[in-house]
Amino acid sequence: MTIVPEGVGQDGPGGLRGSNLRGVRAHNERLVLSLLRCQGEMSKAELTRMTGLSAQTVSVIMRALEDDGLICRGQPLRGRIGQPSVPLGLARDGAFSLGLKVGHRSLDLVLVDFLGGIRTRMTERHRYPTPDAVVRFADSAVTDMLSQVGAEERARIAGLGIAMPFQIWEWWRTLGVPAEALIGWRERNIGAEIGAATGLPVYVQNDATAACGAELLFGHGRKPRDFLYFYLGYFIGGGIVLNGSLVPGRTGNAGAIGSLQVPDGRGGQATLLDIASLSVLERMLGAAGEASDRLWDTPSEWHFPPALVEAWADAAARAIAAASAAAATVYDFEACLVDGWMPARVRALLVEKVRAYLVDIPANGISLPLIEAGTIGAHARSLGAASLPLSARFLLDLQAFASAGAG
Template sequence: MTIVPEGVEHDGMGGLRGSNLRGVRAHNERLVLSLLRSRGEMTKAELTRVTGLSAQTVSVIMRALEDDGLICRGQPLRGRIGQPSVPLGLAREGAFSLGLKVGHRSLDLVLVDFLGGIRSRVTERHHYPTPDAVVRFANSAVADILSQIGAEERARIAGLGIAMPFQIWDWWRTLGVPEEALIDWRERNIGAEIGAATGFPVYVQNDATAACGAELLFGHGHTPRDFLYFYVGYFIGGGIVLNGSLVPGRTGNAGAIGSMPVPDGRGGQAVLLDIASLSVLERTLGAADEAADRLWDTPSEWHFPQALVEAWADEAARAIAAASAAAAAVYDFEACLVDGWMPVRIRTLLVERVRVHLAEIPASGIRLPLIEAGTIGAHARSLGAASLPLSARFLLDLQAFASAGAS
């Protein structure tokens, strides 16, 4: 069964149609904004045809959205009979959003515009995250960013999203810290604390799921309707997209592929995160007396011994290929997208090696997915966090992006 928001119905051909009923204007505005988000500029005639709304209703909606500064006019389309059509698209400065990434090795706060462009960014590295440090960083970074923009831009900030690992307290062994160092995470609600301090509505989502949401909302080029997403960070994580919508799952932890058993390459088994995570590369670099902490600088390029990086990438790719094949036996995903905190050339190498190893796996009775690179890159988790308030306030299918509502 397909569930659609109130005031929106299916057109029988897999598309969404709007409703002209009184009292559902918010849904119809979201429908128009969502179409402009996914398809780019559209004319009134195109929106009327795609949504099934009356031309008068579309005109009223577009006029209201333009008056609110959420959409803007493009260049007239000439060369046709009659008056030239004027397409409208999302206004880059129509809305802004804050996104906080809580990572195992770093914190990142970004201000993004309505099109997903990063306007400002504040980062901080750490050995491991604590609630006190995260709240202190978030409040300071928000104040810093707000001081750099005008009152009108501040008024257009939709809220603050947080992308963070769930159940952080369970990872003390892997992080190599005392259990009590992370125990405060059990009781603290940093979303509520940051919301109270900043005054913004706050939305919280698993970090890898948020990265997947960024790919869905801000990704470039063709995005498959159904795909499994791998994000290679300190720990590898993932997300699931079905029929064009992010699937957070019952507890918001769907796509937790890091816990999936895979061959360890030596005749035994391990879980995916123990092979395909950057924490593995960090330990390898440290054992070779390399400055492993440089791994957590913004990864425009890595200056590490090529042989060490390539050996890690090949082992990671073998494990990701095994996980991709196993997932294909559960659901016939069109593709698996691979992204992560790494330079583009390393991501390209990783994707190529996954393709090679996947081709070696017997696939009787299943169709193996395509392996493609993600398009967001290192900042996918931060952008995913920032997408949560934008989706909650302006776009259809709130549950496809936010696993927790405003605090």
């Protein structure tokens, strides 16, 4: 969903080149930027070959993008016959974007550059999210964040993306709050309100879908063409990538894997959400007399009893393995990627356990997916939110440039 405040063009404030791109020229410039996003630095000859455009057209596009500061020259490639080739790549400072994660236990706002690097981050913890608190935090944090950057950087901000759970009001029991505490979410258009408060174009997406999009756009290493993505936050959620394209679904909630029924390890059934979410670990920590609120302080390192964390990871892994096998009966995903708000070592432990449990699941008639760790980490949701304006302003549909990049 895209919300553009009155008086702000779809291309956002700042007068970047996107404001006058139309038709074929817009498509070709987006194609070049998307290939550079996907492949890294490339020479004019490589871009000509991969786009199918004429060398003259590619030269014109590259000149225009360089003039706009969206791409920059790399180091000359020497050692070949003739003049050294000079590759071009995305300029880190060519564009910026803001990403807001609305979580069940915290709010995060990040300022991200064109390469997906987080420049600034602000966070606020809460017991549960309310619309008023989210709008207030977004307005204040955006103002503070923009006051810390120069005029040129502000002019290059593409917009604000929001990654948030859908139907928040339905989770009052699980959050342990009165129903009326969350009912305000049913009627409020949070994107429109934040857009009006900040004056920025706003793009809204389901939080787990946004995290999956961050993995697809900014993730490291080779990505499978088809994968199911698990993100473990307060609740576990998911995303779907088919043929290199993020699939949000009809309602934007595709990959709502947390609602899937899986074995509970005691002979019964339970939802994946009630076994593999961090809310479960939070309750376990509280029952053990640990300061469970520290779970949300920093995801880079946990200082909790290892046996307790391992017990949670073991149950979560068994459930995720069952969900992965169930998903394989619907679509033959090449892989399932697992990421979340946790230290890298805990993620590695979880992935190892999922693989072990998956081996023991009968797979007659289906091909079980590979189990791999995600590469973005804890801040995938806020980074995914920030990717929304960048994609909308400068890139082709993910499927288009992933397919082009596959050649």
